[in-house]
Amino acid sequence: MVRAVGVNRTARRAALLLAVLAVLWGLWEGFRALGTHFNWQHPFPVNGTSMPHIHDMIWALFQHPNSSSPLLLVILLKAAAFTAKEAALGFAMGAVGGFVIGAALAHSRMLQRGFLPYVVASQTVPILAIAPMVVIWFTSPQVHAPAWIAVAVIASYLTFFPVAIATLRGLQAADHRALELMRSYAATRWTVLWKLRFPTALPYLFSALKVSATASIVGAIIGESPSSIAGGLGGAILNFAQYYTFQPQNLWATNLIAALLGIVFFLVVVAAEKIVVRSAPEHVA
Amino acid sequence: MSVVEISGVSKEFKGGTVALQDIDLAIEQGEFISLIGPSGCGKSTLLRIIGDLIEPTGGSVTVNGKSARRAREDHDYGIVFQDAVLYNWRTVAKNVALPLELAGWDRDKRRRRVEEMLDLVELRGFGEHHPWQLSGGMQQRVSIARALSFEPSLLLMDEPFGALDEMTRERLNAELLRIWQASGSTVVFVTHSIPEAVFLSTRVVVMSPRPGRISKVIPIDLQQPRTAATREEPRFFELATEVREALHLGGLVEVTA
Numbered sequence: 001m002v003r004a005v006g007v008n009r010t011a012r013r014a015a016l017l018l019a020v021l022a023v024l025w026g027l028w029e030g031f032r033a034l035g036t037h038f039n040w041q042h043p044f045p046v047n048g049t050s051m052p053h054i055h056d057m058i059w060a061l062f063q064h065p066n067s068s069s070p071l072l073l074v075i076l077l078k079a080a081a082f083t084a085k086e087a088a089l090g091f092a093m094g095a096v097g098g099f100v101i102g103a104a105l106a107h108s109r110m111l112q113r114g115f116l117p118y119v120v121a122s123q124t125v126p127i128l129a130i131a132p133m134v135v136i137w138f139t140s141p142q143v144h145a146p147a148w149i150a151v152a153v154i155a156s157y158l159t160f161f162p163v164a165i166a167t168l169r170g171l172q173a174a175d176h177r178a179l180e181l182m183r184s185y186a187a188t189r190w191t192v193l194w195k196l197r198f199p200t201a202l203p204y205l206f207s208a209l210k211v212s213a214t215a216s217i218v219g220a221i222i223g224e225s226p227s228s229i230a231g232g233l234g235g236a237i238l239n240f241a242q243y244y245t246f247q248p249q250n251l252w253a254t255n256l257i258a259a260l261l262g263i264v265f266f267l268v269v270v271a272a273e274k275i276v277v278r279s280a281p282e283h284v285a
Numbered sequence: 286m287s288v289v290e291i292s293g294v295s296k297e298f299k300g301g302t303v304a305l306q307d308i309d310l311a312i313e314q315g316e317f318i319s320l321i322g323p324s325g326c327g328k329s330t331l332l333r334i335i336g337d338l339i340e341p342t343g344g345s346v347t348v349n350g351k352s353a354r355r356a357r358e359d360h361d362y363g364i365v366f367q368d369a370v371l372y373n374w375r376t377v378a379k380n381v382a383l384p385l386e387l388a389g390w391d392r393d394k395r396r397r398r399v400e401e402m403l404d405l406v407e408l409r410g411f412g413e414h415h416p417w418q419l420s421g422g423m424q425q426r427v428s429i430a431r432a433l434s435f436e437p438s439l440l441l442m443d444e445p446f447g448a449l450d451e452m453t454r455e456r457l458n459a460e461l462l463r464i465w466q467a468s469g470s471t472v473v474f475v476t477h478s479i480p481e482a483v484f485l486s487t488r489v490v491v492m493s494p495r496p497g498r499i500s501k502v503i504p505i506d507l508q509q510p511r512t513a514a515t516r517e518e519p520r521f522f523e524l525a526t527e528v529r530e531a532l533h534l535g536g537l538v539e540v541t542a
Contacts, residue, residue, distance in 0.1 A: 175370070177366050177368060177370045178370050178372065180333075180338050180364075180366070181364065181366070181370050183338055183357075184336055184338065184357060184362070184363075184364045185360065185383075185384050185387050185388075186357050186358040186360065187387055191387060195372075195383070195386075195387075196372070199372065199374045202374075277374070
């Protein structure tokens with residue numbers, strides 16, 4: 001009985017997903033059909049180049065971009081795997097770094113006053129300005145790290161911030177009665193951190209990790225061009241953007257794969273959250 | 286030796302509010318003391334000072350002959366708040382085991398004690414539930430089990446049944462008396478319910494506000510063990526009236542001051 005309900009729910013979710021995709025498809029193709037029929041020039045000229053058919057984008061995945069290359073899907077999956085490696089390392093470094101920074105700031109009001117403004121300011125510096133410096137530092141003959149490591153560092157620059165802020169907030173979110181209870185047990189600061197503050201912070205932390213998971217992919221894609229990495233999704237985007245006028249569907253297909261990679265990262269965090277956080281039903285996002 | 290010895294305790298908060306002034310009170314082994322008074326009379330503040338959760342600005346408190354701080358560090362008391370303050374990410378059993386975990390008990394000993402405590406508060410079989418699956422009254426029983434799990438000689442309770450409906454409250458009152466007698470501990474109980482204070486206590490300490498003072502200490506000579514019938518005895522009403530009048534006297538002083 002319970003099982004039947006579960007299957008039913010899964011079926012309903014799948015139906016909802018299909019319905020949403022159908023609506024999005026309808027909007028795209030509908031706009032495109034009207035635009036080409038009435039020859040719209042605003043906000044942009046609507047034609048086969050600016051808005052290729054969705055079925056053409058998907059079809060393109062199973063074509064060879066040129067006669068000597070493998071299937072576009074194969075090229076893109078390889079590129080996605082490469083970018084995923086950079087993003088995963090960047091995500092891990094950003095998450096750990098963000099947590100450490102957040103915990104340090106939560107620990108001391110003085111540190112918070114002194115450093116929080118710079119943590120915030122770090123995010124107003126465009127990542128495009130940071131990326132070339134990171135590449136120069138990490139690929140210098142002295143450090144001699146592979147270029148993809150530099151990309152991971154660039155990705156971590158985008159991911160640490162939400163985690164740091166969420167950690168700071170989460171570690172300070174413990175209810176004051178719950179803290180009093182710990183005080184009544186004469187618990188040490190360390191015990192309070194691990195038995196109370198950290199579990200309280202987990203839901204905050206996972207909200208931030210979901211944001212960071214997708215941001216790490218954006219960071220990796222952006223970081224690939226100053227690192228001269230051609231084998232990732234960033235390289236693929238630059239490459240297909242050059243030939244956009246002739247094969248616009250290839251760039252769109254690349255975007256689809258990049259979006260899918262982001263969704264995969266997001267879902268991994270959601271799965272981890274389901275395992276780790278056992279909060280009250282109303283707290284489950 | 287008194288379990289709790291309060292002498293000349295005052296508490297002034299930042300900004301000049303005098304929460305407590307010159308409080309003297311000695312609480313003996315096995316007593317059940319209620320602190321009753323209107324909001325702002327400092328009853329919760331006094332409880333927190335006994336538990337060394339806040340420090341008095343004047344006077345001294347000893348618990349079991351030690352400073353309040355030392356007593357807290359020695360785990361001499363358990364505390365129950367108005368909200369159960371259970372940790373939502375822990376099961377009921379793990380919530381009860383929390384103080385044992387902090388005191389370094391091994392797993393087997395913890396498990397056995399948790400079973401005993403859940404039996405005591407009649408929640409056998411709920412150990413693997415999470416707090417949000419329980420009613421308010423059941424949650425409060427879990428927090429009582431947690432407070433008693435390490436057998437403290439003193440139990441501090443800050444309006445523990447204040448958020449519950451009248452029927453649940455009366456049932457838990459009776460249950461608390463049974464637990465108090467079984468455990469032999471001393472209880473300091475903050476409340477603003479007159480029947481609750483009279484029904485539970487061996488002595489009722491009536492307090493008045495601004496500044497928080499003890500206006501009267503009323504011994505409750507109702508027979509033990511107390512039952513539902515106790516609430517219908519003429520003596521129960523007499524004592525309740527005495528407490529009520531002492532409370533209003535405190536209020537009157539405030540108006541003329």
